[in-house]
Amino acid sequence: MDTKDLNSFLQVCRDGSITKAAKALYITPQGLSKIIINLEQELNIPLFYRTANGLTLTEYGELLMERAKHIISELDEISNYFNNVQNITGQINLASAYGIIAAFSPKFLFDFRQKASNINLKWWEYSDFRAENAIWNGDADCGLIKGPINSEQFDSVLIASYNPMVLIPKAHRLFNKNKISLHDLRDEKIIIENSEFKIHHNFINACKKAGFSPTIVFETTELSLAHKLCQQGFGIAVTVDFAVEDMPIADINAIPFEGDGPKWEVYFVTKKHINKTPTVKFFESYIKEYVRTNIKDHYVSSN
Numbered sequence: 001m002d003t004k005d006l007n008s009f010l011q012v013c014r015d016g017s018i019t020k021a022a023k024a025l026y027i028t029p030q031g032l033s034k035i036i037i038n039l040e041q042e043l044n045i046p047l048f049y050r051t052a053n054g055l056t057l058t059e060y061g062e063l064l065m066e067r068a069k070h071i072i073s074e075l076d077e078i079s080n081y082f083n084n085v086q087n088i089t090g091q092i093n094l095a096s097a098y099g100i101i102a103a104f105s106p107k108f109l110f111d112f113r114q115k116a117s118n119i120n121l122k123w124w125e126y127s128d129f130r131a132e133n134a135i136w137n138g139d140a141d142c143g144l145i146k147g148p149i150n151s152e153q154f155d156s157v158l159i160a161s162y163n164p165m166v167l168i169p170k171a172h173r174l175f176n177k178n179k180i181s182l183h184d185l186r187d188e189k190i191i192i193e194n195s196e197f198k199i200h201h202n203f204i205n206a207c208k209k210a211g212f213s214p215t216i217v218f219e220t221t222e223l224s225l226a227h228k229l230c231q232q233g234f235g236i237a238v239t240v241d242f243a244v245e246d247m248p249i250a251d252i253n254a255i256p257f258e259g260d261g262p263k264w265e266v267y268f269v270t271k272k273h274i275n276k277t278p279t280v281k282f283f284e285s286y287i288k289e290y291v292r293t294n295i296k297d298h299y300v301s302s303n
Contacts, residue, residue, distance in 0.1 A: 003075060006068040008035045009047070013065050016054045088116070090279035094123040095131040095140035098197070099223070100266055103162060103242045103298075104144075108290045112283070119279055127196035127221070135271050142280050144287070146198045147265040156267040157284070160291050160298045163256050164199065164264050165244055167230040167237040170251040174236075181258045182210040189235030191226045194219035202262035203238055210260060223247070240264045265300075 011021040012032070022032040040047050047061035057065060101109065101123075112121055126134060134140040136153060149156040166180045174184055185207070193200050200219070207214045217235050220226050223243045230237035231249050244254040268284050270276055276284070292299045 003072065005035055005039055006072060008032060009039060010065065010068055010072070012036060012048070012055065013057060013061070016056065018055065088278050088282050089118045090277060091120040091122070092142065092279050092283050093140045094121065094283075095134035095143040095145075096123055096125050097128045097131040097144065097146050098125050098221075099240070099243070100144045100146070101125065102246065103160070103240075103266070104291065104295060108287070108294070111290070112286055116282070116286070119282070121283070128198045129196055132269070135269060138271070141270070141277070142283065143269045145267050145269045147263060147267055148198070148202075149267050149269060151272075153272055154269045155272050156269045157288075158265055158267050158300050159288055160266040160295060161300050162264040162266070162298055163241040164203075164262050165239050165241055165254045165256050167227060167239055167244075167249075168253045168255055169230060169233055169236075170253070171233075172236070174255070175253050177255055179258045180255045180261070182207055182260050185214060185236065186210075186212045188215065189217040190214050191218045191220070191229050191235045191237040192216055193223065193226070193238075194221060196221070199238065199240070199262060199264060202264075206260060206262045227252070238262075 008021070008025060008027075011025055012018060015021040015024065018029050018032050018036070022029040025032065036047065043060075043064070045060040046058050047064060048055040049058060109121065109123060112119075124134070124140070125131075128146050131140075131143050131145055132150070132154070135143045135145075145154075145156070147156075147158070166174075166185070168175045168177075168180075174180065174188075177184070190203075192203060195201065204214060218226075218229055220229075223237075223239050224247055226237040226239060227243075227247055227249050229235065231252055239254070241254075241256070268287055270280065292301075
């Protein structure tokens with residue numbers, strides 16, 4: 001099976017006739033019939049009901065049609081991506097909130113430079129709100145920003161979602177839980193990133209919705225410090241799944257929140273009412289494709 005076979009199959013789906021589809025594809029009806037028969041034999045399923053009035057899809061054919069449309073669309077997008085890369089030049093100034101490049105892996109930046117050597121990509125990392133300010137002030141063309149996003153100031157596309165977690169020391173009463181609810185943290189000492197970071201506000205707002213204000217005993221700009229303070233028994237640390245994977249600590253249990261927990265979502269952001277340049281549009285497509293293919297567990301489709 002190849003893309004040519006799938007395109008031939010989709011043409012038969014549209015026309016409901018081998019003869020009509022063969023004419024549209026500029027091949028013989030016999031040749032097209034052989035393609036369809038080979039597909040059915042390869043998949044070991046019937047794709048069409050043959051009747052006097054033409055062809056109708058079986059339930060298996062319906063499933064293949066939907067998957068084939070998706071596959072062809074994805075392949076067309078990839079083809080357009082590589083066809084366009086040689087024709088786009090310019091510079092991109094990217095503002096990234098701390099943590100996102102680490103979550104994605106810096107590989108995505110270096111890969112882009114290799115694939116689009118005619119585009120000069122520069123990037124800077126800031127705390128969440130400073131990254132937004134860089135875009136708003138025109139110092140950056142676009143950004144990778146954690147949500148929520150101010151929709152009155154920015155256009156944004158959600159591309160990835162990570163799981164906030166709670167670090168619990170081994171001797172703590174919550175150590176063996178599988179999930180942590182916000183109510184579990186009502187009387188706990190919390191270590192968290194400071195107010196320059198959105199997880200700080202997302203966590204506080206989530207706690208307030210749960211009916212209490214959290215007791216924050218230490219604020220930091222570094223998740224690594226939050227992890228160490230938790231290990232030393234100063235409190236419970238709010239962190240995120242990729243940081244736990246990158247910085248494992250002995251005698252600490254990383255436990256995900258239940259559904260009422262804070263969010264750690266990544267958006268591709270541009271300033272509102274500013275037309276995206278071809279380079280920015282191209283970089284946006286690259287980011288989405290990179291996350292979709294390399295960080296599948298965290299990818300969020302914008303379709």
